[in-house]
């Protein structure tokens with residue numbers, strides 16, 4: 001069983017990508033289960049065969065502990081860790097080739113508290129990986145792009161799983177803008193030059209220094225652009241996912 005954890009900032013397209021990826025793999029005759037780990041999800045674009053909302057209810061937490069919606073979300077995120085055995089059991093009973101795991105909207109509640117990495121470690125799946133999503137409209141600003149690189153590296157440090165970076169919602173930007181964003185991650189010096197050409201006092205220099213710091217980490221910054229709405233570039237995306245998972249298998 002392969003496990004694909006989908007992470008990224010709020011609204012970057014995690015749930016729709018989970019849904020489209022499941023549909024695509026299903027069309028390739030792969031057996032797929034989508035696991036919803038977002039206790040706060042109101043509406044999902046797919047039917048989650050395994051759903052943490054069965055065990056954790058935000059409404060109940062608010063009533064029982066007198067919490068507001070944010071307090072309940074934090075508590076719910078912390079309670080996720082306890083659900084590892086039940087979720088593992090449910091996934092094992094379905095025995096899919098792929099478990100696609102949709103994670104909570106507010107990434108910091110999952111990735112930067114104890115429960116997310118713990119749950120990712122404990123779920124009994126043979127090979128696991130992270131898909132880290134960059135929201136393309138947000139990342140067309142070079143400063144936002146650099147901040148997101150930091151988040152991507154931080155996620156990698158937290159989960160220490162093989163990771164593929166995905167530029168989502170490519171249908172919302174022009175081909176030229178997508179090309180530019182992809183070049184920032186592959187053409188040496190291009191992002192630095194773009195940052196330094198921006199107005200903003202000391203901000204471009206700060207962004208350049210941050211970029212230099214991350215570049216020393218030897219992290220793979222390459223990205224695959226895609227659209228979960230139109231399945232654009234899914235052949236390459238799925239090939240990268242399969243390469244990453246089978247590489248892990250050989251290690």
Ligand SMILES: Nc1nc2c(ncn2[C@@H]2O[C@H](COP(=O)(O)OP(=O)(O)OP(=O)(O)O)[C@@H](O)[C@H]2O)c(=O)[nH]1
Pocket residue numbers: 008009010011012013014015016017038103104105106168169170171172226227228229230
């Ligand atoms: N045009 C376009 N819209 C997209 C794409 N992916 C997601 N969206 C839209 O972006 C919005 C957020 O998508 P979601 O999949 O809910 O994102 P999310 O990261 O799960 O959001 P939260 O869980 O609420 O943080 C929705 O309105 C989606 O329909 C895409 O590839 N193209």
Ligand SMILES: [Mg+2]
Pocket residue numbers: 014015016038041102103104105
């Ligand atoms: Mg979501």
